[in-house]
Amino acid sequence: MCNESLQKDMYAGGTDTTSTILEWAMTELIRNPTTMKTLQNEVREVVGSKVEIDERDLEKMLYLKSVTKESLRLHPPIPLLVPRELTQDTKVLGYDITSGTRVLINALAIARDSLLWEKPEQFYPERFLETNVDYRGLHFELTPFGAGRRGCPGVTFATTIYELALAKLVHNFDFELPNRVKMEELDVSESSGLTLHTTFPLLVVVSPHTC
Structure with a gap:
């Protein structure tokens, strides 16, 4: 029973965060049509x-890899990483932190x-084309999956599933907002919670891409 519950938790956690970052990526791509076109051209080529x-x-x-990094930077699905607990007394920026203190890392703020x-609030995947900054825990300015021995063990699986889904979407379809809504009017507010969802679900009109 315990193993079954654990499997359900892992499945729910993995699918929720992956679908969340996919929705955020599509939202930003629709808000930035030039970026969307660049990605579509690369995938289709x-x-x-x-x-x-x-x-x-x-x-x-x-470019798809850069879109992935920028989506994870601007919209990390879990803004506060899994809590850690100090195992020994330490000093941080002149402050004494005692052993046993619970620590939360705000990945979103970083x-x-x-x-x-x-321009941290701008969705700009090109920033990653000329840098080796990655999300796998080696660069602390970008840690949506945590870092170190207790970083997320499913990072490779999650990003592969996300990239396959995003690539297939932009390869096979074109997108526009319904009811003549302008991209500037698209609501990108964030809900509060353990996982950072959009406040309002993304609604788009999808049409098959024709060569």
Whole structure:
């Protein structure tokens, strides 16, 4: 029973965060049509006349990788990382922190810190094309999955599923907002909670892409 409950927790946690970042990515792409077009052109050029996209194709999509990083930077699905507890007394910026203190890392605040990022509130995937900053725990300015030995063990699986889904969406379809809503009017407010969802679900009109 315990193992079944754990499996359900892992499945729910993985699907919730992946779907959340996918919705945020689509929201930002629709708000930035030039970025959307650049991504569509890359995916369609790499895939060519193939029907299906596989993981080997993803490795050739450098702009897609940048969109992934920028989406995770601007909208980390879990803004407050899993709590940690100090195992020994330490000093941080002149403050004495005692052993046993519970520590919460605000990944969202770090990822939007103007001291670390230029124009931090802007969705700009190009910022990652000329830097090796990644989300796998080696660069502390971008830690949506945590870092160290207790970072998220499903980071590779989650990002692969997300990138496959996003690549297939932009490859096969074109998108526009319904009822003549302008992209500037798209609500991008964030709900409060453990997972950072959009306050209002993204609604789009989808049309099949024709060559």
